[in-house]
Amino acid sequence: MAETSSSPAQVESASKTVQELITSGKELPERYIYKGSDAGSIDASLPLMDIPIIDIGLLTSPSFSSTQELEKLRSALSFWGCFQAINYHGIEPEFLDKMGEVGKQFFDFPPETKHKYSRKDVSTEGYGSDIIIAEEQTLDWTDRLFLTTSPKDQRQLKFWPEIPESFRETLHEYTTELEKLNEILLKAMAMCLNLEENCFLDMYGEKENATMIARFNFYPPCPRPDLVIGIKPHADASAFTYLLQDKQVEGLQFLKDNQWYRVPLNPEALVINAGDYAEIMSNGIFKSPVHRAVTNSERERMSLAVFCVPNPDREIEPVNGVVNEARPRLYKKVKDYARSYFEYYQRGRRPIEAAII
Ligand SMILES: O=C(O)CCC(=O)C(=O)O
Numbered sequence: 107m108a109e110t111s112s113s114p115a116q117v118e119s120a121s122k123t124v125q126e127l128i129t130s131g132k133e134l135p136e137r138y139i140y141k142g143s144d145a146g147s148i149d150a151s152l153p154l155m156d157i158p159i160i161d162i163g164l165l166t167s168p169s170f171s172s173t174q175e176l177e178k179l180r181s182a183l184s185f186w187g188c189f190q191a192i193n194y195h196g197i198e199p200e201f202l203d204k205m206g207e208v209g210k211q212f213f214d215f216p217p218e219t220k221h222k223y224s225r226k227d228v229s230t231e232g233y234g235s236d237i238i239i240a241e242e243q244t245l246d247w248t249d250r251l252f253l254t255t256s257p258k259d260q261r262q263l264k265f266w267p268e269i270p271e272s273f274r275e276t277l278h279e280y281t282t283e284l285e286k287l288n289e290i291l292l293k294a295m296a297m298c299l300n301l302e303e304n305c306f307l308d309m310y311g312e313k314e315n316a317t318m319i320a321r322f323n324f325y326p327p328c329p330r331p332d333l334v335i336g337i338k339p340h341a342d343a344s345a346f347t348y349l350l351q352d353k354q355v356e357g358l359q360f361l362k363d364n365q366w367y368r369v370p371l372n373p374e375a376l377v378i379n380a381g382d383y384a385e386i387m388s389n390g391i392f393k394s395p396v397h398r399a400v401t402n403s404e405r406e407r408m409s410l411a412v413f414c415v416p417n418p419d420r421e422i423e424p425v426n427g428v429v430n431e432a433r434p435r436l437y438k439k440v441k442d443y444a445r446s447y448f449e450y451y452q453r454g455r456r457p458i459e460a461a462i463i
Pocket residue numbers: 321323337342349351357358397398399408409411
């Protein structure tokens with residue numbers, strides 16, 4: 107997918123990671139200057155988001171409190187398309203901490219050590235800077251480590267760091283817990299709409315065959331946070347995305363009615379957002395929100411996004427219970443929709459455009 111119309115010189119300069127670029131002391135390359143329509147607001151002082159907090163323990167309890175929590179979930183996913191999740195017994199705050207630390211430690215290793223895990227040619231898997239697919243593309247100020255974690259037989263372990271030593275085991279444990287949480291949420295998504303509990307899960311498919319991708323985003327300090335973006339505005343091609351935020355440095359923002367909102371730090375919580383698949387399956391009741399990450403002139407920041415995506419063989423469309431006279435069908439049937447994702451993303455467009463009727 108990194109097939110490119112850029113000249114070899116441009117590809118070469120972008121093949122330096124952002125971390126290497128800043129240590130080389132060179133001037134900021136033009137390719138990083140962001141020109142999107144929201145360019146003027148990157149470093150603006152923006153309102154803090156009143157992000158809903160969902161207690162996963164309550165959501166799964168058989169009592170009255172779960173009805174209230176389900177209603178909170180319905181409202182969060184249809185208004186913002188995202189929320190902060192707390193109190194999930196598989197990923198206590200200490201474990202979130204550990205996962206974040208292990209990821210950060212990888213980026214702290216010297217370049218030659220990290221390059222052992224570098225992306226090769228046109229693959230998205232592995233370590234490296236932003237992927238170039240088009241000449242006009244602005245580059246994101248981020249280095250990434252991109253790893254498919256499910257299905258298990260698609261893991262390419264040669265890209266899985268063995269430094270720090272606990273990296274592989276921690277990521278395995280973390281994503282195994284998220285697989286379970288993802289099933290809980292797919293069920294809760296149905297229950298909060300008074301639909302049959304498994305209607306979304308059945309369409310999504312069993313977790314053994316679904317795709318799960320872990321993307322570590324490392325944003326080095328940036329000399330011009332007013333001109334350069336960490337990740338340009340996009341919505342995710344997932345059913346749900348699980349975002350582990352940096353404990354100390356803010357950066358994630360969501361767009362709602364043309365206004366950007368900063369996500370507050372909360373080291374106890376995981377930020378979860380609906381992706382395009384959830385929007386399609388729910389016939390637009392749940393929103394796949396546009397979001398971006400900004401940079402910081404003094405401090406580095408790391409986030410870990412885990413994308414839960416249906417298997418590419420699955421046909422995804424609005425489920426029966428959400429299509430009726432009052433709410434006609436809004437999306438076509440899609441299959442392997444994530445495939446075209448990067449092409450749309452790198453051109454600053456939304457892949458869901460192609461699915462709208
Ligand atoms: O860094 C962040 O908080 C956002 C990352 C993100 O949106 C993504 O990786 O898709």
